[in-house]
Amino acid sequence: MSQIKFGTDGWRAVIAEDFTFANVARVAQATADYWNANPVSGTEKKVVVGYDRRFLSDQFARCSAEVFAGNGFQVVLTPEPTPTPSVSYAVKALGAVGGVMITASHNPPSFNGFKLKSHYGGSSDSTTCAAVESFLDRNPVSKLALPEAIKAKRVMVKDVRPAHYSALKKLVDFKLIAKSKLRFAHEALFGVGAGCFEQLLAGTTCKVTTLNAAHDPLFGGINPEPIEKNYARSQAFLRKHPHDLCLVTDGDADRVGGMDGRGNYLTTHSLICLLLHHFYANRRGKGRVVKALTTTSMVDKMCAAYGLPLVVTGVGFKYICAEMLKGDVLLGAEESGGIGFPGHIPERDGIAAGLMLLEMLAVERVSLNKLLAKLEKEFGPHRYERIDTHFPLEKRPLLMDFLKSNPPAKLLKSPLKEVQSFDGVKFIAEDSSWLMLRGSGTEPILRIYAEAGTQTNAARLVRLGVELTKQV
Template sequence: MGRIKFGTDGWRAVIAEDFTFANLDRVTQATADYWKANAVAGTEQKVIVGYDRRFLSDQFGRRVAEIFAGNGYQVVLTSEPTPTPAVSFAVKDQKAIGGVMITASHNPPAFNGYKLKAFYGGPADPTTCSDVETFIDRNPVQALDLDSAVKQGRAVINNIRAAHYKAIKKLVNFKLISKSKLRFAHEALFGVGAGCFDELLAGTTCRVTTLNANHDPLFGGINPEPIARNYVRSAAYLKKHPHDICLVTDGDADRVGGMDGRGNYLSTHQLICLLLHHFVVNRKGRGRVVKALTTTSMVDKMCAAYNLPLVETGVGFKYICSEMLKGDVLLGAEESGGIGFPGHIPERDGILAGLMLLELLATEKTSITKLIANLEKQFGPHRYGRIDAHFPLEKRASLMDYCAKNPPSKLLKSPVVDVKAYDGVKFVAQDGSWLMLRGSGTEPILRIYAEARTDADAQKLLRAGVEITRKV
């Protein structure tokens, strides 16, 4: 049957190999048993179930709903492929004990996944995930077919997007965006974000062009991840048809990426820094800033300049979520483009992040490239690179141990002043450049990250990271 193990964000596996209906039954029954044994005051025995556009996601979602219904839960199943943040919002809004989202987010099309959402409307914490694993195979699977569950009133099939749209509209200056006459594109990467901005901004002066919006379980031959190599087609379109900005959402629309209006790549790090600038300078916000340790050090410099407390976490939004639950967080962000906002659920939300970027442009009435240039003038250039390399799983622990015990004395002629080894290993130099090696929590690959003042230097650091892997 195979071992089911939760990674950085849920359980993911290749469809028909480990991600099968039989294994889905096991993990869903375990989740039902866990929530029965761990009731949460103030919640109902209700579960929200959503799914993305991947192969068989609708059928997997249906099966999850049947098992929760068979275990006595009230179930709300989405009526169509739905963004993850809409599912998370519905969990909190409807006082459900939790939710399940069938998605593998940015992974290759062969994968699917099972994201667990806690009662607070965010990713389940690592302890909960490991506890759910201990319930696997304790009890036989109980299921009630969906048609019967609906007839008996144990399940409803609903579109939950409207409540999410209403909530995020209140978090931005929607009137300002509506009058801005912004002309922007949305690269949906064939994911569930397709159509969201068209619906949100219908009847406003904004003009939306949605690219790659069709439902294609093969994602047009790419992985639905907001990185430059997946933007080739839309970048070519924007060169011929300029816009003010192009927003990008990943496969389940919980993360954001971007291009300027002419198809030039904007890194997730640049977008994070633009939003931090907007929250401090334009919105006059204060509070703690939380970032995953693979996120640009420009955030550190901005926090120092604005006198904001900075908290650094391991990789995975669940760690940022736990900080958001403590309160007083101005912004929570991770390298992959996941951003969490105050006054909302403790969850990354690519749709809300897109609206916030539109609010920034409507407020400053300046091009996105000028805004980035202004940030670099103030805090210096930061160039980032990442390599995803195949590396034997059985050697990963030895590699991390070797890195922690044998740090380089210098990075690009600058002395190494810090080594962080609580999630992968990160070497930080005196001049602010850094190199990090970390195994993916969801795929059998090793990620090598680097940041320096120039692209050439970032590439040099990445090559140095590859050399380190050859020593183990």
Template sequence: MSASTSPSTQAIRFGTDGWRAVIAEGFTFENVARVAQAAADYWRDHPTPGRQNRVAIGYDRRFFSDRFAECAAEVFAANEFEVILTPVATPTPAVSLAVRDRSCIGGVMITASHNPPMFNGFKLKSHYGGSSDPETCQAVEKYLDRSPVRRMPAAEAAAQGRLDKLDLRPAHARAIRKLVDFDLLGSARLRLAHDALFGAAAGAFEDLLKNTRCKVTSLHTEHDVLFGGLSPEPIPRNYGPAIEFLRRRPHDLCLVNDGDADRLGALDGRGRPLTTHQVVCLILYHLHENRGLTGRVVKTLTLTSMVDKMCAAWGLPLLETGVGFKYICPEMIKGDVLLGAEESGGIGLPGHIPERDGLAAGLVLLELLARTGRSVGQLLRQLERRFGPHRYGRQDLHLPQDRTARLLEKLRSQPPDRLGRTPVSDIKTFDGVKIIANNGAWLMLRGSGTEPVLRIYAEAATESEVERLLRLGLRWTRQV
């Protein structure tokens, strides 16, 4: 066991969901060890009743993620924690489930989720099996470099009984099978394509559905740390190969997961991309209309306003939060939440962990098709007939954080009274600036919590109106 007495002074900040940085630039073994030591010190000083001095640690398929995870494990072991370390790349929700079900005080997931391949990250999970809240993340930041980093070689930790390697995926698979009518799925004979985007979900749906009559075709399951040249994010611009495949070989549905499998995207069986907003609305429809469930709906303010209309029609309480599942998680812990959802494809389900789970959400969407016998297109048209068309667009612009801050401050202090030709009815400023017109269209600008990027979001009844709103947002950026 060793201790370092001269920690780096490089600043480390937690963003929307943990700490992320470019590999070998900010995300180094030294910095991973610093953050692990801070988390160990924090959890030591803040014990949770009924929880053991134990952590679960997992990792995705990014470059050296397994080595970074082992580094964190060595730090926790040296600080007298019991460590459960996954031996293979593992979906984030499987780690969160293990934290909750194995009496851990917390957990760590080495992943940068959907970020470009050069990034990696350190996600903190709390004892309840979800993302640590902002207060916990800020508290861990304050513990950085309070004490020297201690590390115990993995082999020594294992010999002393402090480190156990355990595959967490089977327990997760058992848990999410219980969330759906598996007898119905087993006899449905659905044809499912699954695009893992080279991430930790590779092969997951083949395993989940192996004893059913569903036929699963898996795409992009190879371990490629460059993710085929894409960012492993379940959004239409990354669906090109899947679209081409489905046009040649139609299926009933294609599910897409991000790099650590906590988010979900989808295409219909013939290669037409669904937005994450459509995926969320389909799942909400199924949970309430087909299963008859009720409860609060919690959504981030960048998610489609169709959810608002659905909740109003069905008498479901709706709560809107800032961007990031760390704001949804506390509401799920309180209970009585029917659905928690965010624009980026993060979906939390009742009766499960207070965490987004792209595999669980995918099974629920598949259950919807099995229950109704309808195609994705038929179901979406049914929703639009009732709640109106909702078209959405997002543009990410690389912009220094100081310029983003000036732009948002200007919009807060001098908000427009019209969105194009339409009067503004409301402005929300609790996470970025969201400007809502009285016809329901909206435009929102906010800075990314993980990158020097300005995100511009828009929703309206037509594609042309969405494009016009996005252009308006871009024009505003040139004013600062």
């Protein structure tokens, strides 16, 4: 029997190796046992189950629904591939004890995952995931076959997207967007977000062009992650057919990326900074700004200038979610394109982030590039670089200890100012450039991140990071 190890907000594995129907049923049973043993006051004994476009995701979702039904839960099962934030929203709106999303998000097509959502409509925290893992194999799997469960009204097949989309229209100034005449593209990366903006903006003055919308479990040969190397098809289209903006959503539509109207890449850091400026300057918002520590230091400078408190968390939106649950948060954001908003669920939502960017353009009435140039003029250029490299899991603790004990005296020419080591190790220089090394939660992968004033220097910092890995 294969070992199942939970990662950031659930379990992920390679389809047909460890991600099998038998193992999905084991995890669903453990989740059911946990929720039965730990009922949440004010919620119903109800679970929302959704899934993405990956190979057999619909069948894995049905398998999960059968287990929850067999353990006495009322199950809401989505009828077709659905964005993760739609499932998260449904968990909270329906008063469910929790939810399950069958997705591996932006990972390679060979992977699938079992993502846990808690009653508040956000990713389950580490304590919950560890507790569910501890329930594995305590009890044999109990199932109620789907046709029987539907007949007995233990499972209800329901599209949860309309309620989510309705909430999004209230979150933004939808009337302003609707009359803005914006002409934008949406790079769906073959994921579940395909068609969402067309549906949301039907009947408005906006013109939406959806790119790479086909249901392809192989994602056109890419990983459905909002990074530049995955944008080649849409970049070629935009160079021939310019738009005002191109929004990008990842495989399960909980992260956002972007390009300008001519296919030039916009980093997720740039989008985060644009939205922070929009929330402060145009929406007149106040509150704490929460960012993962791999996010651009321009956020730090903006918060200092705007008089906004800044909270820095470890990597993983569950840490940002924990801060959002405390309240008084203006914006929560992470380097990978996960952004959360006040007055919504404490969850990253790529569709909400896309609409907020449209709202910003409708208010500003100038190009994205002009808005970014204005931010750079005020806060300076910030260029980012990241690589993922193979590094043995057994050597990782030695490397982290070495880095903490032997920090470089300076990063390039700037003296070292600070070392942060609560999630990996991050070196921060006096000039605000930084270098960070952090291991993947479950794989022999080391992530090396860097930011500097020029792309050349950011690349040099990454090379320094690679050299540091050779010291152990």
